[in-house]
Amino acid sequence: MRVAFSAAILAATFASYASAAGVARNENFSVYVPETLIPGQAQRFAELLLERAQKYRAEIAKEWLGEELPAGAGRTTIYVEISSVEDVGLTWAKDTAERRSHTIWLKTSPRLAIGETLKHEVGHAVFATRYPSPNRLPSWVEEGIASGYDDAIRKDGRQQLLRSWVRTGRAARLDEVLETSDLRSFDEYSYAAATSLVGFLVARGERETVLRFAEDGQRSGWSAALAAHYGIQSVDELQTQWEAWLAGSFAAPATANMRLPTRPVRYTTPELPAAP
Numbered sequence: 549m550r551v552a553f554s555a556a557i558l559a560a561t562f563a564s565y566a567s568a569a570g571v572a573r574n575e576n577f578s579v580y581v582p583e584t585l586i587p588g589q590a591q592r593f594a595e596l597l598l599e600r601a602q603k604y605r606a607e608i609a610k611e612w613l614g615e616e617l618p619a620g621a622g623r624t625t626i627y628v629e630i631s632s633v634e635d636v637g638l639t640w641a642k643d644t645a646e647r648r649s650h651t652i653w654l655k656t657s658p659r660l661a662i663g664e665t666l667k668h669e670v671g672h673a674v675f676a677t678r679y680p681s682p683n684r685l686p687s688w689v690e691e692g693i694a695s696g697y698d699d700a701i702r703k704d705g706r707q708q709l710l711r712s713w714v715r716t717g718r719a720a721r722l723d724e725v726l727e728t729s730d731l732r733s734f735d736e737y738s739y740a741a742a743t744s745l746v747g748f749l750v751a752r753g754e755r756e757t758v759l760r761f762a763e764d765g766q767r768s769g770w771s772a773a774l775a776a777h778y779g780i781q782s783v784d785e786l787q788t789q790w791e792a793w794l795a796g797s798f799a800a801p802a803t804a805n806m807r808l809p810t811r812p813v814r815y816t817t818p819e820l821p822a823a824p
Contacts, residue, residue: 570594576617577601578625578649593658594628600662601626604670604697612693612755613678622677624650624670631655636733637669641676641684650676664699671697679763688738689762691731692746695739706740714798719791723783726770748793752778 570581570590579601581594601624609616622642640651652669654661671694679685695702713719720741731738749758757777765773774780780789 572598574598574602575620576605576623578623579628580626581628582630593662597626597628597662597666600666601670604667605674608667608671608674608697609678612674612759614756617674617677622650622673623648624652624673626652626654626666628661629653629655630658630661632657635660635665637665639669639672639676641672641681643681660699664697664702667697668694685759685762686726686766687728687731688725688742689746689758691739692742692744695743696746706736706743709736709740710744710794711798714791714795719787719794722787722790723770726765726783744794745790748790749778751793 569583570579570593572579572591572594577598579594579598581590581597583590606616635656636654637656638653640653642648642650650673652666652673654665654669656665660666672690675685675690675693684690695706720737722741722745725738725741725745728738731742746758749761761773761777764776770786771782774782774786778786780786
């Protein structure tokens with residue numbers, strides 16, 4: 549999730565990691581892990597998380613940008629808080645000359661801290677590096693791409709929401725999604741629309757085209773960018789084609805109960821490397 553931190557929140561967060569038990573670094577990341585809930589394993593967990601972050605950085609860049617980011621570009625500091633009841637990820641991208649790195653804060657289970665929640669946030673760091681402030685990608689496309697790396701529970705909830713739109717004929721308004729300056733983490737309605745819109749656009753062309761469309765849409769307006777990149781003449785036409793694509797994607801009969809599932813707590817300790 550893209551986010552703006554307050555100075556007070558940052559100060560409290562950084563102070564709590566002054567004596568982090570697990571610290572791992574390379575040219576792209578610095579990872580800080582407290583001893584909480586994984587006694588005696590914080591250092592090994594930090595090293596494993598660093599390895600995963602490096603892997604995700606390469607995968608996402610090659611998938612969407614066609615090449616890896618240069619070593620050292622967009623250096624990112626990752627702070628981890630282990631939780632058995634929450635799954636939260638926040639990314640504060642470098643936005644001034646004074647700040648030297650992006651910041652990722654995770655409060656989640658060990659499994660998600662090295663898995664889907666980490667990959668989502670690394671995605672934000674990758675795009676903030678290629679498209680630095682003040683020329684960040686629109687929130688809908690960055691969140692739409694990053695949410696493609698979310699865990700199965702989040703994805704299943706959004707799929708049920710999309711299916712309910714097809715069933716009721718009450719889909720999200722894309723004009724509102726395109727103009728949203730910052731998608732909120734609790735707004736599953738907009739996240740479902742953004743993620744599916746990215747999927748629709750990818751189905752029509754290359755991933756690079758999605759990014760060029762997003763850049764041009766911010767500069768010259770969404771209708772002009774749609775016509776230039778997809779031959780779609782307006783946002784209203786985009787709405788019609790997207791809804792038809794959704795209907796085709798959910799051609800099978802919907803289940804009677806369309807309530808979104810409650811996200812359960814899933815606390816599992818990851819498999820750490822064997823001690824030397």
